[in-house]
Amino acid sequence: MRQAARILAIQTSGQGLVEITREVAGWAAGQGMTTGLLTVFCRHTSASLLIQENADPDVQRDLETWIARVAPESRDWIHQDEGPDDMPAHLRAALTGVQLSIPLIGGRLALGTWQGIYLFEHRRRPHRREVALHLLGD
Amino acid sequence: MRQAARILAIQTSGQGLVEITREVAGWAAGQGMTTGLLTVFCRHTSASLLIQENADPDVQRDLETWIARVAPESRDWIHQDEGPDDMPAHLRAALTGVQLSIPLIGGRLALGTWQGIYLFEHRRRPHRREVALHLLGD
Amino acid sequence: MRQAARILAIQTSGQGLVEITREVAGWAAGQGMTTGLLTVFCRHTSASLLIQENADPDVQRDLETWIARVAPESRDWIHQDEGPDDMPAHLRAALTGVQLSIPLIGGRLALGTWQGIYLFEHRRRPHRREVALHLLGD
Numbered sequence: 001m002r003q004a005a006r007i008l009a010i011q012t013s014g015q016g017l018v019e020i021t022r023e024v025a026g027w028a029a030g031q032g033m034t035t036g037l038l039t040v041f042c043r044h045t046s047a048s049l050l051i052q053e054n055a056d057p058d059v060q061r062d063l064e065t066w067i068a069r070v071a072p073e074s075r076d077w078i079h080q081d082e083g084p085d086d087m088p089a090h091l092r093a094a095l096t097g098v099q100l101s102i103p104l105i106g107g108r109l110a111l112g113t114w115q116g117i118y119l120f121e122h123r124r125r126p127h128r129r130e131v132a133l134h135l136l137g138d
Numbered sequence: 139m140r141q142a143a144r145i146l147a148i149q150t151s152g153q154g155l156v157e158i159t160r161e162v163a164g165w166a167a168g169q170g171m172t173t174g175l176l177t178v179f180c181r182h183t184s185a186s187l188l189i190q191e192n193a194d195p196d197v198q199r200d201l202e203t204w205i206a207r208v209a210p211e212s213r214d215w216i217h218q219d220e221g222p223d224d225m226p227a228h229l230r231a232a233l234t235g236v237q238l239s240i241p242l243i244g245g246r247l248a249l250g251t252w253q254g255i256y257l258f259e260h261r262r263r264p265h266r267r268e269v270a271l272h273l274l275g276d
Numbered sequence: 277m278r279q280a281a282r283i284l285a286i287q288t289s290g291q292g293l294v295e296i297t298r299e300v301a302g303w304a305a306g307q308g309m310t311t312g313l314l315t316v317f318c319r320h321t322s323a324s325l326l327i328q329e330n331a332d333p334d335v336q337r338d339l340e341t342w343i344a345r346v347a348p349e350s351r352d353w354i355h356q357d358e359g360p361d362d363m364p365a366h367l368r369a370a371l372t373g374v375q376l377s378i379p380l381i382g383g384r385l386a387l388g389t390w391q392g393i394y395l396f397e398h399r400r401r402p403h404r405r406e407v408a409l410h411l412l413g414d
Contacts (some may be wrong), residue, residue, distance in 0.1 A: 004383045050246075051183070062216055090328060091338070099377050103177055112182050112268035132381060136313060197321075251319075253319065
């Protein structure tokens with residue numbers, strides 16, 4: 001049994017979902033393990049991680065519309081330090097979470113046919129985000 | 139230290155929570171480990187996983203009512219390929235997530251007294267769902 | 277490769293976020309590992325776990341305001357056994373989840389600069405909560 005770890009840097013271009021399946025699965029495959037556990041961890045409080053459908057881009061647009069309704073911009077928020085998109089970004093990151101663990105079985109991540117891994121940027125401006133990858137297995 | 143993995147198939151009968159604690163805990167117990175980490179991973183984008191109270195079935199009904207309000211069916215969603223329950227199913231899966239990790243301590247999953255593991259089916263029609271189980275420990 | 281596990285007891289003083297970063301990170305550091313995976317698991321259905329900004333306390337207040345809107349107290353809930361804060365507590369725990377996994381890299385948890393680990397108490401009255409910690413690595 002052994003471990004591998006890496007920090008992945010991802011450039012975002014403002015609010016929305018950025019698919020990172022290829023980078024994450026590619027790194028995991030490169031470790032040459034057959035069975036294991038992959039953990040993906042977003043090191044931010046205004047961006048988050050999500051596993052969602054990667055077939056129809058409309059799903060991603062609807063997800064963005066929905067999260068903006070559930071955790072809206074509002075003058076009610078006390079915390080406005082970095083503008084109106086600051087506090088909603090924290091709420092949206094709380095809603096979807098910053099961590100995913102995916103089993104590696106038979107040399108492949110156990111993702112379903114339509115599952116993609118996404119970084120969800122919640123700030124309006126582009127950001128450089130860091131995602132920690134950790135794989136444990138043999 | 140060693141690993142075990144399995145794909146569990148679960149038949150759902152339409153929208154709602156399906157308790158899978160017995161199947162999951164039974165499989166984990168059967169691996170004969172004392173300390174470890176169990177990961178449960180749902181391989182779908184319109185069904186999800188949840189740990190919730192397993193005592194009063196009213197809690198499950200209220201959870202179903204609530205999620206239908208927070209992520210409602212609506213003509214607003216662009217993605218309607220498989221009907222009005224299609225996009226809300228993705229939203230509800232995003233809300234509760236598709237992955238759980240539960241420590242195994244002293245030969246038992248560290249679940250609290252009232253905690254049960256549920257598969258949350260978000261589509262109206264029955265589906266056959268796959269849940270990947272992974273256990274690492276000794 | 278080896279494992280360590282512990283049950284951490286946390287006293288809450290009613291609804292709100294309780295930061296537990298120091299207790300969790302301190303325990304993890306004490307295991308003397310360089311690379312590994314830490315899992316934090318809340319053994320309750322009316323309290324949950326969250327990673328969020330630990331700099332400005334206003335963020336925590338806004339989070340509390342927001343979650344009370346998304347999963348409100350209501351006479352609609354069937355389950356009212358322990359009062360009006362009973363069912364909303366279950367909903368809020370479902371929303372944020374009860375489990376976190378954080379990689380340990382270079383002897384430190386991979387938490388970002390502004391990330392803190394919080395126990396989120398959803399009941400009005402103070403409770404003694406149990407959080408299971410599990411660390412696997414070398």
